[in-house]
Amino acid sequence: MAVKTLIEGVREALAEEMERDERVWVLGEDVGRKGGVFLATEGLYDRFGEARVLDTPLAESSIVGVAIGAAMNGTIPVAEIQFADFIHPAFDQIVSEAARIRYRSNGDFSCPIVIRAPFGGGVHGGLYHSQSVEAFYAHVPGLKVVIPSTPEDCKGLLKAAIRDPDPVMFFEHKKTYRLIKGEIPEGDYVTPIGKAAVRREGANLSVFAWGLMVHYCLEAAEAVAADGISAEVVDIRTISPLDKPAILASVEKTARAMVVHEDNLTGGFGAEIAAVIAEEGFEMLDAPVMRVAGPDVPAMPFNKPQEEFFLPGPERIAAAMRKLASY
Amino acid sequence: MATAKETRHLSLGLDSERLQAMYRQMVLARAVDRRMWVLNRQGKAPFVISGQGHEAIQVAAANAMRPGHDWLVPYYRDLAFCLALGQTPRDFMLSVFGRAEDPNSGGRQMPSHFGSAAHRIMTKSSVVGTQICHAAGIAYAARMRGLDEVAVTCIGEGGTSQGDWHEGLNWAGVHKLPFVCIVQDNDYAISVPHRLQMGVDSVAKRAEGYGVFGVSVDGGDLLSCFEVMRDAVERARTGDGATLVSAKVARFTSHSSDDDQRRYRPQAELEALLRRDPIERLRGYLLDEGLMTEEVDERIQQEATAEVDDAVTYAEQAASPVPEDALLNVFAKGA
Numbered sequence: 001m002a003v004k005t006l007i008e009g010v011r012e013a014l015a016e017e018m019e020r021d022e023r024v025w026v027l028g029e030d031v032g033r034k035g036g037v038f039l040a041t042e043g044l045y046d047r048f049g050e051a052r053v054l055d056t057p058l059a060e061s062s063i064v065g066v067a068i069g070a071a072m073n074g075t076i077p078v079a080e081i082q083f084a085d086f087i088h089p090a091f092d093q094i095v096s097e098a099a100r101i102r103y104r105s106n107g108d109f110s111c112p113i114v115i116r117a118p119f120g121g122g123v124h125g126g127l128y129h130s131q132s133v134e135a136f137y138a139h140v141p142g143l144k145v146v147i148p149s150t151p152e153d154c155k156g157l158l159k160a161a162i163r164d165p166d167p168v169m170f171f172e173h174k175k176t177y178r179l180i181k182g183e184i185p186e187g188d189y190v191t192p193i194g195k196a197a198v199r200r201e202g203a204n205l206s207v208f209a210w211g212l213m214v215h216y217c218l219e220a221a222e223a224v225a226a227d228g229i230s231a232e233v234v235d236i237r238t239i240s241p242l243d244k245p246a247i248l249a250s251v252e253k254t255a256r257a258m259v260v261h262e263d264n265l266t267g268g269f270g271a272e273i274a275a276v277i278a279e280e281g282f283e284m285l286d287a288p289v290m291r292v293a294g295p296d297v298p299a300m301p302f303n304k305p306q307e308e309f310f311l312p313g314p315e316r317i318a319a320a321m322r323k324l325a326s327y
Numbered sequence: 328m329a330t331a332k333e334t335r336h337l338s339l340g341l342d343s344e345r346l347q348a349m350y351r352q353m354v355l356a357r358a359v360d361r362r363m364w365v366l367n368r369q370g371k372a373p374f375v376i377s378g379q380g381h382e383a384i385q386v387a388a389a390n391a392m393r394p395g396h397d398w399l400v401p402y403y404r405d406l407a408f409c410l411a412l413g414q415t416p417r418d419f420m421l422s423v424f425g426r427a428e429d430p431n432s433g434g435r436q437m438p439s440h441f442g443s444a445a446h447r448i449m450t451k452s453s454v455v456g457t458q459i460c461h462a463a464g465i466a467y468a469a470r471m472r473g474l475d476e477v478a479v480t481c482i483g484e485g486g487t488s489q490g491d492w493h494e495g496l497n498w499a500g501v502h503k504l505p506f507v508c509i510v511q512d513n514d515y516a517i518s519v520p521h522r523l524q525m526g527v528d529s530v531a532k533r534a535e536g537y538g539v540f541g542v543s544v545d546g547g548d549l550l551s552c553f554e555v556m557r558d559a560v561e562r563a564r565t566g567d568g569a570t571l572v573s574a575k576v577a578r579f580t581s582h583s584s585d586d587d588q589r590r591y592r593p594q595a596e597l598e599a600l601l602r603r604d605p606i607e608r609l610r611g612y613l614l615d616e617g618l619m620t621e622e623v624d625e626r627i628q629q630e631a632t633a634e635v636d637d638a639v640t641y642a643e644q645a646a647s648p649v650p651e652d653a654l655l656n657v658f659a660k661g662a
Contacts, residue, residue, distance in 0.1 A: 066461075069460060
């Protein structure tokens with residue numbers, strides 16, 4: 001197996017799915033000749049042509065709206081929103097339309113689209129190139145919300161998303177695009193949506209995270225191991241549907257639970273995981289569920305000190321682990 | 328001696344049989360529409376929303392399309408359109424009563440939220456404007472797949488103020504899509520008049536700005552509507568580009584059963600509306616030109632009433648949805 005970056009996982013999944021199924025196509029701003037601002041679609045334009053690798057007008061609502069229409073007529077669009085921060089104009093199309101098409105037609109219509117968007121901070125993106133938006137969409141039945149954290153998962157989950165008969169929100173942490181490298185298996189494979197993955201086994205506490213935070217949690221777990229704390233790190237991978245059995249199985253093992261996300265604390269998806277553990281795993285707990293998250297300010301500042309202050313890092317997570325372990 | 332009117336309908340390739348069939352579709356839609364208001368007043372239908380006065384442009388458009396081949400991405404006043412494309416009064420009344428068997432939504436959506444994959448009528452939400460982008464997407468996919476399908480979408484003039492309307496028209500122009508947008512301009516968006524909605528008398532004037540064809544038509548005159556829609560659909564099918572049609576129509580009813588238009592429309596204006604009835608206008612034409620007798624007209628009216636009676640009886644007796652079935656069809660089975 002070859003070691004590759006996470007963004008190569010995106011690119012390979014798109015190319016292979018477009019090769020496998022001519023109904024699959026991509027659309028978005030700058031996805032064509034330029035190959036995307038992060039080069040996620042690099043090479044696709046030359047290989048598959050303009051009709052299937054389409055540069056769109058600068059209008060996110062129509063990127064999703066056109067994708068929805070095209071899905072009605074026998075195609076499988078993969079829409080790229082250039083930054084998750086700019087997805088908000090398409091909220092109506094995603095929530096009122098894509099998510100409800102199967103339900104409101106009582107199964108007469110379905111909406112097999114994928115909406116990809118880079119999210120997350122730590123890249124000096126400031127308020128409008130750093131946001132985490134997963135909680136908005138996790139609240140919407142009818143949508144699946146997937147966040148890969150490794151190159152292998154990125155490719156396998158994106159393939160699964162493209163083959164899924166329902167709309168899938170696919171959020172890729174932009175800082176992981178080139179930072180995170182790993183082996184990508186040769187040949188065609190699919191990583192099932194809805195399954196969490198234990199990235200590090202542990203006995204004293206369980207940490208649940210997704211995207212970049214998985215890697216920071218692994219660093220933190222390594223750091224606290226020196227203090228004799230054995231932290232289990234669970235990569236949630238798909239926010240929706242949520243793998244509750246995997247979460248509860250881990251808590252049963254460790255009796256202590258922590259959720260880490262870079263979205264701000266209040267109403268973040270960590271609240272839902274904490275609620276699940278409280279509701280279904282209360283008897284297993286030896287300590288209150290802890291949340292480590294971005295502060296409740298509107299978004300991540302551009303300057304380095306404040307960006308670092310906002311983003312939970314390995315040291316902050318390790319400190320929280322020590323606190324939880326000693327409760 | 329042939330009159331100008333006769334040459335007009337013949338020049339459109341419409342014989343008396345075809346015109347009568349379109350008249351029948353309009354009469355049926357009106358009968359269904361009127362009955363739903365009766366059901367509302369009887370307390371049997373919690374909510375209704377109407378297309379009375381809009382029938383000519385809708386029936387003309389449906390007859391210019393290939394039903395089951397071309398697509399309609401509708402809005403909530405398209406009752407006559409959907410019936411003319413092959414939905415039945417039973418299909419509609421099942422939705423008025425919110426029955427399990429309702430083919431539009433299984434009783435989940437309010438009435439007039441049409442949808443039928445079999446008829447290629449895309450399922451509609453209550454959101455105004457989103458559908459324009461869907462029609463552009465359907466048209467783009469048809470082009471990509473090499474199919475000669477046309478996507479027709481409808482909206483009121485109020486909806487043209489939405490960003491999605493603009494974005495969808497822009498797509499249609501950029502790609503010269505097989506796309507037709509019919510703006511059914513009835514002068515009011517609930518209570519907000521045309522003059523507070525836009526700075527032009529006809530929204531079709533915006534067409535050039537999008538790179539699409541624009542045409543304004545008397546939406547109450549079936550023949551004019553048919554001519555405009557025949558050309559627009561032909562233009563779309565042959566790859567010559569998209570069309571924006573502004574059809575002036577009369578809104579006979581209040582916005583919905585939860586509205587009373589007497590609160591914001593002058594009495595004289597409401598009375599004047601009645602002279603703009605598209606069904607009366609076509610009826611007059613058919614009788615004047617000897618294309619239909621009074622007896623035939625009477626039979627058409629009676630048959631429409633009978634069909635509505637049947638639909639109401641059927642729908643009223645049909646089963647309500649099972650409560651727990653509210654949990655179904657969120658995702659595909661097994662997905």
